[in-house]
Every structure is written in C-alpha cells, then in structure tokens.
Amino acid sequence: MNIRQNVSLKNYNTFGINVIAKYFFAFNELSQLQTILEDKKYRGEQKLILGGGSNILFTQNFDGLIIHNQLKGIELINEDTDYYYIKAAAGEVWHNLVMHCVNNNYAGLENLSLIPGYVGASPIQNIGAYGVEMKDVFYCLDAWHIHQKEIHTLTKQDCKFAYRDSIFKNKCKGEYIILSVVFRLYKKPVLNYTYGAIKEELEKMNITEIGIKEISRAVINIRSSKLPDPSLIGNAGSFFKNPEVPAHKYLELKQKHPDIAAYSLGNGNHKIAAAWMIEKAGWKGKKFENCYGVHDKQALVLVNFGCASGLQIAQLSDNIRQDIKQKFGIELECEVNII
Numbered sequence: 001m002n003i004r005q006n007v008s009l010k011n012y013n014t015f016g017i018n019v020i021a022k023y024f025f026a027f028n029e030l031s032q033l034q035t036i037l038e039d040k041k042y043r044g045e046q047k048l049i050l051g052g053g054s055n056i057l058f059t060q061n062f063d064g065l066i067i068h069n070q071l072k073g074i075e076l077i078n079e080d081t082d083y084y085y086i087k088a089a090a091g092e093v094w095h096n097l098v099m100h101c102v103n104n105n106y107a108g109l110e111n112l113s114l115i116p117g118y119v120g121a122s123p124i125q126n127i128g129a130y131g132v133e134m135k136d137v138f139y140c141l142d143a144w145h146i147h148q149k150e151i152h153t154l155t156k157q158d159c160k161f162a163y164r165d166s167i168f169k170n171k172c173k174g175e176y177i178i179l180s181v182v183f184r185l186y187k188k189p190v191l192n193y194t195y196g197a198i199k200e201e202l203e204k205m206n207i208t209e210i211g212i213k214e215i216s217r218a219v220i221n222i223r224s225s226k227l228p229d230p231s232l233i234g235n236a237g238s239f240f241k242n243p244e245v246p247a248h249k250y251l252e253l254k255q256k257h258p259d260i261a262a263y264s265l266g267n268g269n270h271k272i273a274a275a276w277m278i279e280k281a282g283w284k285g286k287k288f289e290n291c292y293g294v295h296d297k298q299a300l301v302l303v304n305f306g307c308a309s310g311l312q313i314a315q316l317s318d319n320i321r322q323d324i325k326q327k328f329g330i331e332l333e334c335e336v337n338i339i
Contacts, residue, residue: 013053016234017310020061026068051118057338059310084185090120090178102216107189108137110216114223120178124168126161131195135161139184143176234304240274241333275299
C-alpha cells in the first residue's frame with residue numbers, strides 16, 4: 001500500500017487551502033479500502049474520506065488519515081420502458097457523469113451541469129441547482145459500512161434526503177463510505193427550464209428547440225458567468241443554505257424589505273434567498289487583505305484569492321452569519337463542511 005506522510009492537501013480541496021495531512025491514502029479498488037481500514041497501524045487514527053474536496057474548508061492540518069476515493073466507472077446497468085439506470089463510481093467527477101448522460105440522451109441530470117465535486121458526494125449533500133435536486137433521479141447506492149465490514153445497498157427512502165441533507169450528514173455520519181450511485185434517468189425527457197435564469201439564457205442563446213443538451217449548455221453558461229472557476233479562484237460554491245422561514249416571519253421581512261427574494265414552499269413557509277440577504281447587508285464583493293472575501297458576482301460564494309488560511313475564511317463566514325442574524329433575525333446555516 002502506498003501510504004504517504006505529511007502530504008499537502010492544497011490540490012485536494014477547491015478552496016486551495018494549504019494544510020498538511022499526517023497520512024494520505026488513495027484507493028481505486030474496494031480491496032484496497034478494506035486493507036487500509038483493517039491495518040492496525042492506522043486503526044486508531046482519525047479518518048476523513050475525501051473526494052473532490054469541493055464542499056470542505058480545512059482550518060488546520062489534518063492529524064490523521066485522509067482516504068481519497070478514486071473509484072472509476074460509468075455504465076448503463078439496466079433499462080425499462082421509461083428509464084435508463086446508470087451506475088457511476090463514487091470517484092468519478094460529477095460534471096463528467098452529467099456530460100456522459102447528456103451526450104447519450106439520458107435525461108434528468110442536465111440542470112446539475114458544472115457542479116464541482118465527485119459522484120460520491122452527491123447523495124451526502126443531495127446536491128441541487130436550477131430547480132432540480134439529485135434525489136429527483138436517485139435510485140440507490142452501494143456503500144461500505146465501516147463497522148459491519150460489508151456493502152449495504154441504500155434506497156432513496158433509506159437515505160432520507162432533504163434540502164442539502166441526508167442521513168450521511170447526521171444519523172449515519174462517519175458510518176459509510178459511498179462506493180457507487182445508481183441514477184434512474186428518463187428516456188422521454190422531463191424538461192425543467194422554467195427557472196428564470198435558464199429561460200432567459202435560452203432566449204439569449206436563440207434556442208427554439210429545447211432539449212437536455214440545450215439546457216445543459218444554458219446552465220454551464222450561467223454558472224460560468226456567475227461563479228468563479230475553482231482552478232483560478234479558490235471557492236467551494238455556495239457557502240450557505242437558503243433558510244426556510246414560517247409565514248409570519250416572511251410577512252414581517254416583506255413589510256420591511258418589499259424587494260425580498262423568496263419563494264413559497266406551498267406549506268405556508270417561504271425559502272429566503274441567502275444571497276439576497278448577504279448582498280443587502282453589504283457583503284457582496286468585499287475583499288479583505290486582498291487575500292479573501294465574498295465573490296463580486298454571487299454573494300453566496302466565499303473566495304480565496306490564493307493566500308488565505310481556512311481560519312480566515314471560517315471567521316468571515318461567522319461574521320456574515322452574525323450580521324445576517326442581527327439585521328434579519330435569521331440564522332444562516334453553512335453548506336460547507338468546516339474541519
């Protein structure tokens with residue numbers, strides 16, 4: 001086994017934070033994962049499963065074992081009258097999977113184009129964008145149960161998906177290592193382009209016949225124009241979740257801020273755009289020490305211009321959260337996993 005020591009994680013997290021891992025191990029076969037988990041030398045070490053590092057902020061060196069998932073493979077494993085069943089290994093780059101499906105006319109993932117990260121993270125976070133969530137096309141997944149030392153197959157019901165949430169982030173945190181995910185994709189596309197930005201982009205592109213390729217291209221255009229490329233500017237995409245508030249709180253905010261960006265959830269509650277609050281509070285585009293700050297085109301995105309520490313970005317997120325609580329009476333919750 002190739003266990004490396006004192007490895008920089010700068011190239012393994014999209015924030016580009018230069019912290020050191022005590023031990024680093026990459027696996028591309030299940031047997032390798034089993035071997036490292038059984039090795040007595042590392043049994044007592046703190047462990048972290050790392051994929052694309054697109055939803056993580058390191059604030060200190062990692063005093064333990066990083067296990068980097070490099071399982072690869074995308075295949076059509078079944079189909080019926082209405083659906084294709086596509087199995088993707090957890091170490092596949094998410095956008096590569098989306099492009100594979102779009103190019104083969106497997107419909108359902110096109111709205112999730114250009115989201116950074118690996119396939120294995122998609123069910124943990126229940127990733128979503130432009131009116132679609134991963135759970136909408138999720139069928140099942142295989143995961144290695146660390147304590148029971150066996151593969152478990154989990155269904156959508158088992159995973160208990162919610163907004164940017166699943167059992168992997170709470171009840172079963174640290175119990176599973178996701179190996180592969182099966183998606184149930186449409187043979188007859190159910191196109192979702194009513195989300196304002198997509199509709200406007202399609203019009204701008206002069207698209208008359210809309211299909212999954214056109215939607216994917218529109219989403220890529222939108223994301224490229226609003227979100228910084230992690231290879232150029234360190235970031236982890238949206239840092240905060242959009243908070244849900246009851247009707248009375250929404251009406252109170254609406255009275256004070258007639259321009260509030262929100263939408264009804266149909267149960268009396270409303271989801272408030274965190275980006276709107278952050279921008280309204282004056283944080284959008286702010287730079288600190290010319291080193292880190294809030295992106296000037298999307299207020300949800302905190303950025304590292306190359307010299308920031310994880311602690312500085314974590315402190316910035318705390319300052320924003322405190323300010324939003326003071327100004328709007330709402331607690332912002334982080335999407336990003338701070339370590």
